[in-house]
Amino acid sequence: MLINEILGEEIQERDEEALKYLKDIKWCRIDDPKGFKLEFFFDTNPFFKNSVLAKTYHIDEEDEPILEKAIGTEIDWCRGKCLTQNVLKKKPKKGSKNTKPITIVEDCESFFKFFSPTEGPNDDKEIDDKLAEQLMEQIQKDYDIAFTIRDNIIPHAVSWFTTEASQDEYYKAILEDDEDEEDYNDYEEEQNYQDDGN
Structure with missing residues (x-):
């Protein structure tokens, strides 16, 4: 996965240790609603409790394939092992009444964010054009990763490994x-x- 141009950009150095526990990736077509499902099978590992992480894509194929929805597995992270967040502890400012360190949780880049996809613009909620464009770019990127895994990585897994x-x-x-x-x-x-x- 690391040597594939698209996936290599998504996998961070901190993800690599968790991905060593990946045993297999499979995909299957689904009919109701139409689309496909990717499944990532993992050995028992110190990062999360799930043995399978899945991502399901619902696609409208009437005229041309259009992504309607993407549903990912919620990852059951082990305590302190979440790879999609950084936990930072900051000392309080001098003279502050609070003497305990302040804990700040920040989102960070990770391949495992793939399993919690960005939702598209909602008709009920107004958003500006710039944000809508960013959301559509993220959805397109997510879609490209899924097709790379389905059509390129899985059928040629041995060639990528070697x-x-x-x-x-x-x-x-x-x-x-x-x-x-x-x-x-x-x-x-x-x-x-x-x-x-x-």
């Missing part, structure tokens, strides 16, 4: 940019030579 997929992506990009087939043919010959046990 880093072969990233090398193939690199050489295909060279072909698209330079239209130079010789580089890719040399790469394929080298791969075939290695596959033959030489």
Whole structure:
């Protein structure tokens, strides 16, 4: 997951230890309502109690696919292990009557925020254009991550694990940019030579 361009941007250094407990990722189509579901299976770990984290996408496919709703699993974090928040303790100001440290909880970037998606603009609630645009960008980003996992990571998991997929992506990009087939043919010959046990 780390070497995929889209997912690599989402996974923070602090997420990596928790993701070592990830055993498998599966997806299935759902019919009522139409859409699909991603399931992440985890071994017992010190970060959260869930064995499966799921994300379900409801999609309207009448004319073209439109995301209607995304529902994620609520993560049951172990005490002090939440990766989507930073807990900061600040000393009170000098001269303050309060002598105890002040605890501040801040949201922070984490791959695990994927399971609590941003809701789209609500017709009942007025929001300004800038905020609506930000929400739509976040929803699109969430959608892109889901399709990357479903269509790219899951079917080619072994290739990503062995880093072969990233090398193939690199050489295909060279072909698209330079239209130079010789580089890719040399790469394929080298791969075939290695596959033959030489």
